[in-house]
Every structure is written in structure tokens, then in C-alpha cells.
Amino acid sequence: MTLLLSPGLAQAGIALLELLQRRPLSAPELISGLPKIGGMSSSDALSLAEALDWLDINEAGQLQTSAAGLKVHDAEGYEAALRCILLHYVETQNPDWLQNAVYGRSRVLNFCPVGVRQVFVEAGLAGAPDDEVVDFWDWLAGIARGLQKDHLLAIGREGERLTIAHEEARTGTPPRWVAIESNQDGYDVLSVEAANNRALLSIEVKASRGGMSGTLHLTRHEWEIALDRPLHLFHLWDLTCAPPRLATVGMEEMAVHIPTDAGAGGWESVEVPFQAFESLFGPALP
Template sequence: MTLLLSPGLAQAGIALLELLHRRPLSAQELLSGLPKVGGMSSTSALSLAEDLAWLDINETGQLKVSAAGLKVHNAEGYEAALRFILLHYVETQNPDWLQNAVYGRSRVLNFCPVGVHQVFVEAGLAGAPNDEAVDFWDWLAGIARGLQRDHLLTIGRAGERLTLIHEEARTGAKPRWVAVDSNQDGYDVLSVRAADDRAFLSIEVKSSRGGTSGTLHLTRHEWEIALDRPLHLFHLWDLSCAPPRLATVGMDEMGAHIPTDAGAGGWESVEVPFKAFESLFGPALL
């Protein structure tokens, strides 16, 4: 369960760091001797500090401030401390609202919980932008893009694994997982035409957890590689059902959705809906 951050909890965490910086305490000493820290329960403040990796334990079993906690403690002012807290919060908790950062701060402020929104306000990140605030939002968007890429990579790898299984069942030959070695080849799996025909067959794999409401993105590089290959197919995996469904798409079917250059302009990537190939989806050999 994601930690519910708020200004009050953040202030309690700052107070706890100040306390432990002056005098290390064991968790038991803290909880039994100080019912509240910074206006919040010591239990809540301690949970925040543990979740955000602000604490270490010394050789006598007492809590001390970690390197991450020192960044908050040593911050120059309240706003700076809150920004470090937000940084540690998104890095350790990966909250659902973080994905909105790729679209700009207004999306984050509209979709994050009320308590988190107020932390952004008190951290000086919701008003007129200055260089420091812009740097923070750019950093947040970078984190979100990285998570988005990780998510897309996970979906893509799932489809590639399914193609490996399908192709081995179809041909009796173990295909090569090209994409693991290099993502510059322009295709993901190298198989063969058939059990009795060992001519090489290259396959570009696209996957969606949204069923036929999903889309595939094809780059110009991937299409040009496909055109140069003697035998090439596209595997589209619908991961929204069990077992997954496969559409095997040939060059002609995919080519019908590829744009053309015009004038001085040239296309770099194209988005094609899975539903364009609805009639090709069927059970896979798994």
C-alpha cells in the first residue's frame, strides 16, 4: 500500500530527523518515550522515515539518520526539505499518479491525492515557475518516462517470449531471440519458414494488454528492415485474454497502413490500431 503523504506527516518526519540527529534512540525508546513527534504520532513519523529510507541502525541498535535522511535534515529551508521528501517519496513508493508527470505538472496536480498536492504547493512547485521548480518537474517527468519505458519493455518481452514458444511449436526448431542481443536489428525473433523449410524468417513482435483497443508503434527503421528481409512477418499479441491471441500479419497487410513521404516531409513512426487486424487474430500454438 502506498504511503499517504501530507504536509503534516512531512513536518513530523523533519522533526524526527532533527531529534535523531541530536540523539540516536532505539525504536522502542522513541515509541514509548515520545507519543508524538512534530504534531503527529511517533509511529506515523517512524513509518515515514523507514519507508523513505531515512534511517540506519548503529552498532548499539539505535536509530540514526541515513545519508538520504541527512539530505532532508540539511536542506536549506522548508521548501527545499519538502522537495527532497517528494523526491524520496516517488523513488521509494512509485505512486500511481507519477505516470502523469510525462504530460506536465498540471496533470500531476490534478490527479495526485489532496495531501500530496498540498506538499507540492508548500514546496513551491505549484505556483509561478522558476528555474529550480522547472528542474524539479523535468526530473519528475524523467522518472516517469523511465517507469513508462520499463512497463512497455515488460509487455514487449512477454510477447517476444510467446513468439519463441509459438515458433518452436510450429517449426520444431528453436528460434533465436535477436532482441535480447541487440535492439538495432529491426526485428525481434529469427525463426524459419517451416518444419521442412529452413529458410530464415524474421519476426517483429508487438504486444498489447488492451486487446484490440491497443495500438502498435512501428518505426521507419523497423519497416525499412522488414522491406530488406527475404521473409518477414509481424506477430501481434493480444495479452488481454487467457490464453493470449496471436495475429500473424504479413507485409502486404501491414503495408496498407504505412504512410508515404510528401514534399520535404518524411515519416519517422506510425501508430496502427490492433483492431485493424481483428480478422487475423486466432489461437496460438502454445
């Protein structure tokens, strides 16, 4: 049975680790001498610490903090400690809701238990997606996928960050990072057409560390979404350059590389070489 995590239980676990750093105790001494720790029963705090592999037993039979427990104890601040706890929780408990991480954090926050969701909130993981927040959710998605294709995700995120910086410099308005919330929208970034035109512009981002020998993979879903959008662009990033180069590809330019269904067959994805757009690559805005 999966342990049910909550902010209160997490705080009790943190308090237990702090206590054991000051005074080693055996499990019976802990439970009999301290009925409550951090507002929770000492037995619940002990169960959490045992489940998340935070404890070792010394030669005297006393509880001592393991290497995993020390990472929580030594975390810089409450949010950092909660993030560490969430990582340990996922690694040791493999909760059912974890499978939703491959679809974006919104799915996780909607389907995980209320207590776990509140831990994500108090850990600062449900708010603005700074680099550390994005890295956390990417790590969680990697665990859910069995760490498959993580290197491709890292390349994609690098391109998305570059597009966000480019669009803010171009329009003066921070764009919305859609892909961090859900990967089912069919595009990655939502910007505006121009500084003096607030019409919404959707952008699908593709990045490559192979230069012009690299390729982009476009799914049928992504293309059909692009066709339905009033304004849509593709950003292709060549990461072999310093700084990276950008090709801004419009719908007409991309359409010539899109296959059509024939007979009983239907296409699902297409691979297009970056070289097909070589003339469009140039410096991005700082």
C-alpha cells in the first residue's frame, strides 16, 4: 500500500530528522518518549522515514540518518526540502498518479491525491516555471517514461527556453510556456504577433544539436493543430552555434514537406531535415 503523503506528514519527517541529528534514539524510545513530532504521531513520522529510506541503525540499535535523509535535512529551505521529499517519495513508492507526468504537470496536479498536490504547491512546483521547476517536472516525466528519450527532452527544452527569450525580446511581452503545462496542445509556446499587435501566435519549437544534418519530427497531431491556429510558426534552433541560430518557418514553407494520405494509408509523423530550411537560419534576438 502506497504511503499517503501530505504537508503535515512531510513536516513531521523533517522534524524527526532534525531530532535524530541532535539525539540518537531507538525506535521504542522515540515512540514512547515522544508521542508527537511536528504535530503528527511519532509512529507516522517514523513510518515515513522508514518508507523513504531516511534511516539506518547503528551498532547500539539507535536510529541514525541515512545519506538520503541527510539530503532532506541539509536542504536549503522548506521548499527545497519538500522537493527532495517528493523525489524520494516517487522513487520509493512509485505511486499510481506518476504515470500522468508524461502528459505535463497539470495532469499530475489534477490526478494526484489532495495531500500530495498540496506538497507540490508548498514546494513551489505549481507556480511560475523557472529553470529549477522545469527541471523537476522533466525529471518526474523521465521517471514515468522509464528515463527513455530524456536526452531528446533536454534538447527540446533548450529550444523552448530560447524561443521564450527571443519572443519576449521581439514583442516586449513574456510568452506563455504551454509545453510545461501540457504536451497535448500541439504547440510549445504562445506569444503575440508583434509589440503593437496582440493577436495570439502559437509556436512549435524544434531543436537540434546536429546542425544542418539534424532533423525535426512533426506529428500529424501537431500539424493538424497548426492548421487550426489563426497564426502559427515553427521555430527551428541550431544548437551547434554559439549563440544558437534560429529559423522561423511559416506554414506555407512547412506545408511542402508534409505528406498526404493515399489509399487506405494515413501518415502519423514526418521527418524533415533542418537542411531544407538552411537559407532561413540566422541570429536570434538577444
